[in-house]
Every structure is written in C-alpha cells, then in structure tokens.
Amino acid sequence: MAFKRPFGVWDSPLTPKRMARQLRLSDIQISRSGAYAVWLENRSSQGVLVAAPTGGGAPMDLTAEHSVRARVGYGGGDFTVGSDAVFFVSEARLWKKPLGPGVPVPITEKSDWAISSPTLSPDERWIVYVYSNGQEDGLAAVDSNGDLWPQKLTAEYDFFMQPTFDPSGQELAFVAWNHPNMPWDNTELLTVPIVAQEDHLKVGTLVKIAGGDGLVFQPTYSPDGRYLAFVHEVGNWSQVMVQDRATLNIRQMTSDEAEYAPPAWAQGERSLAWMADSQSLAVIRSQEGVAKCQVLNMTSGTAHDVSYPEATYWEQVDASPTEHLIAAIVSGDVLTPRAIVTTPDGASRVLGYTSTNDIATQYMSRSKSVVWTSQGTTVYGLYYAPVNPQYVSDGLPPLVVLVHGGPTGHVPAAYSGQAQFFTSRGYAVLAVNYRGSTGYGREYRKALEARWGIFDVEDAVSGAQFCVEQGWVNGSQLVIMGGSAGGYTVLKTLVDHPGVFKAGVCLFGVSNLFTLAAETHKFESRYLDSMLGPLPQARTIYHDRSPIFHAKAIRDALAVFQGDEDVVVPRNQADTLVEILQQNGVPHIYEVYPGEGHGWRGAETIERFYTSLYHFLVQYVIYG
Numbered sequence: 001m002a003f004k005r006p007f008g009v010w011d012s013p014l015t016p017k018r019m020a021r022q023l024r025l026s027d028i029q030i031s032r033s034g035a036y037a038v039w040l041e042n043r044s045s046q047g048v049l050v051a052a053p054t055g056g057g058a059p060m061d062l063t064a065e066h067s068v069r070a071r072v073g074y075g076g077g078d079f080t081v082g083s084d085a086v087f088f089v090s091e092a093r094l095w096k097k098p099l100g101p102g103v104p105v106p107i108t109e110k111s112d113w114a115i116s117s118p119t120l121s122p123d124e125r126w127i128v129y130v131y132s133n134g135q136e137d138g139l140a141a142v143d144s145n146g147d148l149w150p151q152k153l154t155a156e157y158d159f160f161m162q163p164t165f166d167p168s169g170q171e172l173a174f175v176a177w178n179h180p181n182m183p184w185d186n187t188e189l190l191t192v193p194i195v196a197q198e199d200h201l202k203v204g205t206l207v208k209i210a211g212g213d214g215l216v217f218q219p220t221y222s223p224d225g226r227y228l229a230f231v232h233e234v235g236n237w238s239q240v241m242v243q244d245r246a247t248l249n250i251r252q253m254t255s256d257e258a259e260y261a262p263p264a265w266a267q268g269e270r271s272l273a274w275m276a277d278s279q280s281l282a283v284i285r286s287q288e289g290v291a292k293c294q295v296l297n298m299t300s301g302t303a304h305d306v307s308y309p310e311a312t313y314w315e316q317v318d319a320s321p322t323e324h325l326i327a328a329i330v331s332g333d334v335l336t337p338r339a340i341v342t343t344p345d346g347a348s349r350v351l352g353y354t355s356t357n358d359i360a361t362q363y364m365s366r367s368k369s370v371v372w373t374s375q376g377t378t379v380y381g382l383y384y385a386p387v388n389p390q391y392v393s394d395g396l397p398p399l400v401v402l403v404h405g406g407p408t409g410h411v412p413a414a415y416s417g418q419a420q421f422f423t424s425r426g427y428a429v430l431a432v433n434y435r436g437s438t439g440y441g442r443e444y445r446k447a448l449e450a451r452w453g454i455f456d457v458e459d460a461v462s463g464a465q466f467c468v469e470q471g472w473v474n475g476s477q478l479v480i481m482g483g484s485a486g487g488y489t490v491l492k493t494l495v496d497h498p499g500v501f502k503a504g505v506c507l508f509g510v511s512n513l514f515t516l517a518a519e520t521h522k523f524e525s526r527y528l529d530s531m532l533g534p535l536p537q538a539r540t541i542y543h544d545r546s547p548i549f550h551a552k553a554i555r556d557a558l559a560v561f562q563g564d565e566d567v568v569v570p571r572n573q574a575d576t577l578v579e580i581l582q583q584n585g586v587p588h589i590y591e592v593y594p595g596e597g598h599g600w601r602g603a604e605t606i607e608r609f610y611t612s613l614y615h616f617l618v619q620y621v622i623y624g
Contacts, residue, residue, distance in 0.1 A: 003391050006391060007477075010425045016608075017607050019417060019607070020604070020606035020610070023041045030269075031171055036053055045602045047090075049062040052351045054327075063088065072114045075267065078268065079118070084099050087120065087144070090104075092106040093109065094106070094115060094118060096146070100175070102530050113131050116268065117130045117163060127141065137157070139155075139160055156176075159523070170194055172191065173190070173191045174192075175216055179526045180526035182531040184438075185214070186402055189219055190206050192207065214234075215238055217262075219283045225367075226244065226246070228424055229253075229281055230243075236257075258287040262315075262407070264299075269316070270317055279298050280298060282294070282306070282345075283295075284328075288414075290422055291315065291414075292305060295307070312335075313330065314329070316329050320341075327339070327340070336353065367383065375455075379432070384422075386423050388423075391426065397472075400479045402431045402481055404433070405484035407448055407531070408436065410437040436452070448531065457497070460480060466587050480493055482509065484510070485510065487507050491547035503617065504558045508566050511546065513528065513542040517535060519570050521568055532545065557620035560574050567598070569598065
C-alpha cells in the first residue's frame with residue numbers, strides 16, 4: 001500500500017547517514033604475477049587499499065593504518081602493483097607493502113613535494129613518478145627499496161602524467177603539456193631512452209611521438225614490446241592509435257563518433273589495457289554518457305563488447321599479464337559501483353562493493369537520455385523521474401537541475417547516489433551536459449571557450465524549461481545545484497535569471513573570477529585563458545561574468561556550502577558572497593566544513609551536508 005505525501009518529503013532508504021557511509025571506489029589494478037587484484041576504497045576521509053586473489057578468495061585490507069592518497073593536482077595515480085608488493089602514496093611519501101603479511105615501509109622521505117603516478121620498471125628495481133611543488137612539475141625516479149635518494153629525470157614541461165616503461169626497461173613514455181593548455185589541449189606523447197646505472201637512471205633525449213594539436217592520453221606498451229597504444233584526438237573525436245615500434249608507423253584503430261579517453265582532470269586515469277597475448281587491447285568507449293568496455297583485435301581491427309548486467313559505465317580498465325582477464329570498476333543507474341574481474345566473454349566475479357549495494361532497485365530511478373534546443377543548438381542531458389514504491393503524490397514533482405563541474409567534464413550514465421537521493425524523495429532530476437561538456441566531440445567541448453558563464457547558464461535554464469514544457473515537472477518548484485564550476489553556473493544563473501529557479505544550491509562555487517585566476521592551484525591557473533580570455537586584456541569579461549559584482553540581483557533562496565581548506569576555490573569567495581546575501585536580506589544558509597577541501601571526504605561532513613540540504617529544500621521549495 002502506497003502512502004500519500006507531497007513530493008520532496010518521501011522517506012528514503014538513502015538517508016544522510018547512509019550517503020555518508022558509502023564507499024567510493026577509485027582504481028583497480030592486477031598484480032604483475034596475475035595472482036591478485038588490488039583496488040582503492042575511499043572510506044570517509046581514509047583511502048584503503050584492498051587485495052583479493054583473482055582466482056577467488058576473501059579480500060584483505062593492505063593499508064589499515066595509512067590513508068592512500070596522491071596530491072598532484074586533483075589527485076589520482078595513488079598506487080601501482082608489482083609481482084608481490086604494492087607501492088602507494090601516503091602523506092607525500094612512497095611506501096612499499098607486500099601483498100601478503102608485512103607492514104608498509106617508506107621508500108621516500110616526507111617533503112613538501114607532492115607525488116603521484118608511480119610506475120615500476122620491468123625488473124621492479126626502479127619506480128618513476130610525477131612530482132610537483134606547486135611551481136615545478138617533473139618526473140623523478142627512486143629505487144624500489146628506498147636505498148637511494150630520489151633523482152629528477154626531466155622537468156622540461158609544465159605538467160606530466162601517465163609515465164610508463166616499455167617491457168625492456170630501456171624506454172619511458174609519458175604525456176606532458178605546457179601552460180596555458182589543459183591536459184585535453186595540445187598535449188604531447190613523448191618517449192625517452194633510459195639506461196639503468198648502479199645508482200641512478202641515465203636519461204637520453206626526449207622524442208615526440210604524437211600530439212601538439214589536441215588531446216593525447218595514456219601511452220601503454222604491449223607486453224611483447226611491439227606496440228605503443230595511446231588515444232589521440234583525430235578530427236572531432238578521440239581515437240585509439242597504435243604505433244609499431246619497429247617501423248614507427250601509427251595505425252588508427254577506431255574511427256567512430258565516440259570518445260576513447262576522458263578529460264584527464266586527475267592523474268592515473270586509464271581507458272586502455274593490453275591483453276596478455278599482445279594481440280588485443282581492452283578499451284573504454286564513451287558515447288553520450290554511456291561508457292562500455294570493448295576488446296580490439298590488432299589483426300582484424302574488429303571490436304567485441306564486454307558485457308556486465310546493468311552496467312552502463314566502465315572505468316579504470318586493467319588487464320592481467322598472465323591470462324585473458326580484465327579488471328574494472330563498473331556501475332549503472334541501478335547498479336551501484338563495484339570492482340570486478342571478467343573474461344572478454346563476460347564471465348565475471350565481483351571483488352568489492354560500495355556500501356550502498358543493499359538498496360533495492362525499486363527505490364532507484366533509471367536515467368533517460370534527453371536532448372533539447374538551446375539558442376538553436378542541440379544540448380544533452382540525463383533525466384531521472386521520481387521513484388519510491390511507498391508513496392504517491394498529487395500534481396507534478398519539483399525538479400533539481402544538476403550542473404556538473406569542470407566545466408570541461410560531463411555527467412555520465414553511471415550510478416549517481418546524489419541523483420537517487422533526490423528521486424527517492426520525490427524530486428525529478430535533470431543532469432545537464434551543457435555546451436562545453438566532454439563525450440560529444442571536440443567541437444561541442446570547445447563551444448564553451450570564451451563563453452563560460454553564457455552557454456552553460458542558457459543550457460541549464462532551457463533544460464529546466466524543456467522539462468516543464470514536457471509536462472514532467474512543476475515549473476514553480478525548480479532548483480539549480482552544482483559544485484565548483486557548476487557552483488559558478490548556479491550563481492551566474494541566479495544573477496541573470498532571477499525568479500526562474502525557486503532556490504539554488506552552491507557547493508564551493510566560484511563567485512569572483514579575478515581571485516580564482518590569482519589564487520587557484522597551478523594546474524588550473526591558466527584555465528581561464530581559454531574559458532574567458534587572458535588577463536589583463538579580458539578584464540571587462542571577468543568583471544561582467546563574476547557573480548560577486550552582480551550579487552545584488554540574486555533574490556532566490558540560496559544554500560552555500562564551502563570547505564575551509566579549499567585551495568582550488570578558496571573560502572573567501574563564499575564569505576564575500578554570503579556577506580552580500582545578508583546585506584540584501586536574501587534567504588540563505590551558509591555552512592563551512594573544517595578540514596574539508598574542494599569536495600567532501602569526511603563521513604560526518606557528508607551526513608551534515610545532506611541533512612542540511614534536505615531541510616533547506618523542504619523549507620524553501622516544498623513548503624516555501
């Protein structure tokens with residue numbers, strides 16, 4: 001029997017406490033022996049490495065007393081796995097831990113230099129990694145036992161990622177780029193000869209393989225050393241390329257309208273993995289938010305889909321060096337994230353679940369891909385209808401428009417606890433992949449250049465209006481919500497279109513573009529050159545599009561949430577905004593979370609956030 005209750009106040013099994021306790025899976029790799037899979041679970045603010053035999057057996061925690069987390073840029077590239085040990089980053093140091101009994105031991109001394117993306121040489125004697133002190137980035141090396149001092153290899157570019165050895169150990173490949181580019185703009189794939197000496201690695205001359213005209217992503221050598229695979233933007237789409245290392249000829253393996261690489265916001269991201277036979281390559285193919293795994297045959301060039309029930313999003317693919325086995329993290333609308341190993345024909349086994357795995361699918365909403373027209377241009381999004389078998393309501397539901405961060409990013413068809421938090425309470429949700437989002441080709445991604453604060457705002461507003469026109473939602477109960485760059489869009493929308501949304505929710509959002517350019521971390525310090533224009537030439541644009549200078553126009557209720565230790569969008573951006581809201585009598589709440597940065601990690605913070613968010617929306621949207 002269903003109970004009658006207004007939309008927005010349905011009881012949901014996705015309580016704030018449950019949202020806070022859910023695990024987040026961020027990476028999985030198979031050991032060089034093929035015997036173990038190792039994955040990273042983020043449990044509240046602690047990152048824990050877990051291992052399980054690939055052939056079956058109970059999982060075991062490897063790093064109970066250490067929090068595994070690399071901190072170059074936005075993080076990622078937290079660990080790598082050898083034959084019988086895992087090497088990981090914790091507290092700005094490299095550590096080594098046996099895959100069996102034994103405690104972690106440090107390889108490097110603690111310093112102010114952040115490190116990430118460790119990669120082992122084939123003989124497992126050396127580790128090469130990315131380092132950064134916020135001013136200089138480069139590649140360094142250290143012996144895997146920590147007997148020697150680390151050695152700088154190269155710092156010829158502003159940024160580095162994805163270093164990898166060839167099977168001989170005599171060459172290193174990596175991706176690098178310079179300001180003002182971001183990692184999806186004019187990156188380069190380079191190789192460098194390596195000669196191992198008794199106490200150091202001797203480095204030769206850098207050789208450019210590809211790039212300089214778009215995205216290049218994840219070089220990876222075939223196990224037999226014959227091929228070097230990578231992703232390169234060709235025309236409008238990122239495609240899989242393979243270079244024959246003997247002839248140096250490069251063959252394009254894919255040519256469809258899909259993306260084979262994500263925007264590399266973080267270190268350690270992977271969408272390619274060679275199978276053990278060196279004759280096939282596991283890839284992740286993304287199209288309109290759906291990411292699936294395929295196996296490409298080197299001889300025929302044909303692709304074979306790897307299936308997993310209900311999975312619409314694959315990430316962090318890896319492959320066993322000893323058998324035909326693939327590891328990945330998979331999820332879907334009603335499939336909570338899980339770490340799996342599978343054969344190419346789909347014979348799979350789950351290694352680890354998130355803690356939300358016990359929510360019945362009848363409480364979950366399936367997304368529907370939708371398109372609408374904004375200023376004459378097609379825009380994409382995912383729509384979720386409210387779902388909860390225990391309740392019925394009169395009329396039409398309120399709508400939450402979710403605006404993703406980046407802005408160079410996208411909302412995928414992956415499991416979204418945030419969307420389900422709303423839909424199970426009686427809200428509809430529209431996740432907007434506005435112009436500038438990835439996954440729809442280079443032209444769509446680049447459409448936001450010089451138009452940030454215009455097209456994203458127009459697309460969020462037109463998306464909400466589209467849902468109203470379809471008769472799906474209540475046009476007088478619209479909410480817009482976003483974090484970081486999405487928070488900027490929230491604020492800019494409330495400034496430019498007061499009264500369209502009944503409330504806004506801004507998480508660590510940008511309010512002052514001048515201070516963002518001056519104070520943000522090195523990785524994004526020139527990002528605004530493309531999104532708005534270089535300073536000082538574009539100072540009028542920065543002023544016109546900074547919500548802080550026009551905040552008096554905001555009159556809709558606003559919830560502002562901020563991390564006290566955010567170095568990407570510092571707290572002063574939110575403090576100044578809230579002062580204006582107070583002066584103008586705008587209904588609002590403001591919460592600052594100690595110890596949190598650009599996003600929430602602590603369980604107590606997450607629980608408090610969702611509790612406050614729920615009550616804010618009930619007060620100002622449902623009953624306001």
